Amino acid sequence: xxxxxxxxxxxxxxxxxxxxxxxxxxxxxxxxxxxxxxxxxxxxxxxxxxxxxxxxxxxxxxxxxxxxxxxxxxxxxxxxxxxxxxxxxxxxxxxxxxxxxxxxxxxxxxxxxxxxxxxxxxxxxxxxxxxxxxxxxxxxxxxxxxxxxxxxxxxxxxxxxxxxxxxxxxxxxxxxxxxxxxxxxxxxxxxxxxxxxxxxxxxxxxxxxxxxxxxxxxxxxxxxxxxxxxxxxxxxxxxxxxxxxxxxxxxxxxxxxxxxxxxxxxxxxxxxxxxxxxxxxxxxxxxxxxxxxxxxxxxxxxxxxxx
Numbered sequence: 210x211x212x213x214x215x216x217x218x219x220x221x222x223x224x225x226x227x228x229x230x231x232x233x234x235x236x237x238x239x240x241x242x243x244x245x246x247x248x249x250x251x252x253x254x255x256x257x258x259x260x261x262x263x264x265x266x267x268x269x270x271x272x273x274x275x276x277x278x279x280x281x282x283x284x285x286x287x288x289x290x291x292x293x294x295x296x297x298x299x300x301x302x303x304x305x306x307x308x309x310x311x312x313x314x315x316x317x318x319x320x321x322x323x324x325x326x327x328x329x330x331x332x333x334x335x336x337x338x339x340x341x342x343x344x345x346x347x348x349x350x351x352x353x354x355x356x357x358x359x360x361x362x363x364x365x366x367x368x369x370x371x372x373x374x375x376x377x378x379x380x381x382x383x384x385x386x387x388x389x390x391x392x393x394x395x396x397x398x399x400x401x402x403x404x405x406x407x408x409x410x411x412x413x414x415x416x417x418x419x420x421x422x423x424x425x426x427x428x429x430x431x432x433x434x435x436x437x438x439x440x441x442x443x444x445x446x447x448x449x450x451x452x453x454x455x456x457x458x459x460x461x462x463x464x465x466x467x468x469x470x471x472x473x474x475x476x477x478x479x480x481x482x483x484x485x486x487x488x489x490x491x492x493x494x495x496x497x498x499x500x501x502x503x504x505x506x507x508x509x510x511x512x513x514x515x516x
Contacts, residue, residue, distance in 0.1 A: 239335040241328040259335070263323065266338060267297050267305040277341040284337055285309075289330055293318050307334065406437040409472065411489035412481045419475045420457075421450035432489055438464075441472075 221228070239259040247260045254261055266274065278295050285292045294310040309326065310318035323331065410416055410431035417424035422444045434440050442464065445457035456467030486493040 241331040245324045281337040404437040407431040411485035421448040
């Protein structure tokens with residue numbers, strides 16, 4: 210026997226489209242150190258940490274890849290000083306490299322490859338690639354902690370201010386990257402909030418119960434917080450549950466070894482999204498947009514069966 214009952218085509222026909230949809234999910238947590246030195250990630254293909262990120266870019270059909278890189282150049286010129294061009298070149302050993310041209314006092318541009326890019330530039334290239342390579346398939350793009358690797362020129366600015374800037378530019382960002390591409394209506398780009406912890410804090414009752422803190426200590430307006438993650442850590446450091454204190458926070462109010470475990474477990478088992486939306490306008494706006502996203506015929510069929 211090579212298949213379980215649910216793996217058999219006759220048994221999973223009614224909900225197969227759900228599995229196919231989740232099968233298209235891509236997760237990236239690009240590490241600049243790994244992109245610069247792929248040997249750190251080993252030989253795994255589709256490495257989420259960037260071991261074969263440039264090779265994945267190189268594998269795209271040449272004409273499509275060139276069009277996508279041109280769109281990325283437009284955004285990079287606005288974000289990276291003196292940036293001029295972006296290309297993929299292959300060295301004598303057959304290894305692909307990202308090559309960028311930068312304006313200077315000479316007549317020809319200065320050339321750099323990924324080993325010379327800043328961490329922020331590499332992460333921005335990863336984000337832009339995710340954006341330009343997604344519209345053909347549709348879907349939702351989720352960006353966690355966009356404040357990583359901010360340019361030194363905006364250090365000291367609140368995360369709230371950065372989030373506001375991203376939110377104001379979200380429409381222009383989508384228009385810029387989908388111009389010339391027939392993007393289906395199922396492609397939805399939303400920059401909702403700088404930190405997902407703000408959405409979790411919005412369910413004040415659920416958060417207080419799960420993490421063992423007084424509900425009066427949970428912020429009533431989490432979107433106004435300068436750093437929602439820091440607020441979560443401060444609350445959990447005073448939890449009446451020892452396991453929460455030890456797992457969520459370490460010395461210096463840093464994230465503990467079980468931080469993501471508890472955050473994910475709370476989100477999946479106890480977080481009430483409806484209650485949270487009442488205290489969080491960005492979440493409420495996102496929820497209103499999701500039902501308006503058209504579904505394919507197969508998705509509508511599956512949804513009807515699930516109902």
